[in-house]
Amino acid sequence: MISLRQIRYFVEIVDAGSYTRAAERLYIAQSALSRQMKELEGDMQACLLQRDSRHIELTQAGQLFYERCKRILEDLDDAIVQAHQVGKGEQGRIRILHSSSVTLSEMFGNVFNALLTQFPGVSLDISRAPSEHQAVDIDEGRADFGLARLPILRKFPNVLAKKLFDEKLVVAVSSNHRLATRNSVDIGELRDEQFVSVPHKDRGGLSYLVAELCMRHGFFPKVARATSRKSSQLNLIEANLGIAIIPESMREVSSSRMHFLPLQEPDAHSEVALIYRRDAPPMTASFIAAFLKLMPDAEKF
Structure with a gap:
């Protein structure tokens, strides 16, 4: 033979x-x-x-x-x-989800580019999904990890979360809006404004945070007649069809015809986390470990 x-x-x-x-x-x-x-x-x-x-x-x-x-x-x-x-976890395709409010900023671009150099056999499949949906897809094996806005209301025993960073929330208005000349705003002043997003008290992520912040001030956000998701809602704001409370990083994808007002409340911030399965396969686990090393402030909770 x-x-x-x-x-x-x-x-x-x-x-x-x-x-x-x-x-x-x-x-x-x-x-x-x-x-x-x-x-x-x-x-x-x-x-x-x-x-x-x-x-x-x-x-x-x-x-x-x-x-x-x-x-x-x-x-x-x-x-x-x-x-x-x-x-060793260096070969294959990794499926990544990110919330529409977690923009793939220059920071994330630098991190992913460094990881692709470190893992030459890995390719990335990146798509958007709400935070709650990310947890379901990761738990059921349709995605490997996600970049989500906390909180995630539905808990999964096999899904872990590591906090990456805190981010300030701001009010986005058209440059023609009555608040555009202001330097900051109190949430209570938004009681009569129309929101181009659809806050939902039973859905996690940014939507939950916005609804909770408003309810602390005695009102639930009024929904504008024209609504949209996080990234495209900027066009509705620009057209002066309503306002939104959004993460400060979304300024990077906005036009110059919009104005952003810091919120006066000290707790008006959002937490971004990386979520993944506890029993992630070696390739994904190695990639996540390297990702977190490039995000030194990440903490488990």
Whole structure:
């Protein structure tokens, strides 16, 4: 039976151009190398090499066999490298979710670029999903980890969260809005304003925070007649169809025709967390560990 060792020896002889050099590279005796080649040709019932005291030449059968063997060894080496990378968590596709209010800012771009350099065998599949939906998808294996706005109301035993950072909340208004000349605003002053988002007291993430902040001041946000999700709602604000309370980072994707007012309440902030499965596979676990090292302020809770 033909062995992988014989295939490697045969390819090495051809590449080296002689039995002597091949034996030196393989650290075996030339006589042992010659014996292996005789056994290989005997098993194949074909002459692969024509040789004299100084040179070797491939027969037609040998040329065909060499080309196939070379490809087999290259594929095998690639498979070994990939298996090693998978075992260390360095190979494959990672599915990432992020809330529409967690913009992929320059900070996240720098982190992901550094990780893609560190994990050359990893590719990313990034899409948006509300915080609550992220937890469900991660728990059920449809995603690997998420960048979510806390709180996540529904708890999953296998889903963990690590806080990444706090972010201030601001009021976004059109430059034509009556509040556009103000430097800051109290939430209570928004009682009669119309919100282009749809706050929901039973849904987590930013929507829950906004509803909770407003209810602390004795009112539930009035919903504007034109509403939209976090990123596209900026267009509605710009058109002066309503206002919204949003994370400060969303200023990066807004136009110059909008105005942002800091909220006077000290607790008007939002927490961004990384969420993932407790039993994440090695590749994902390694990637997450590297991600958190690049986010040194992350803390578990």
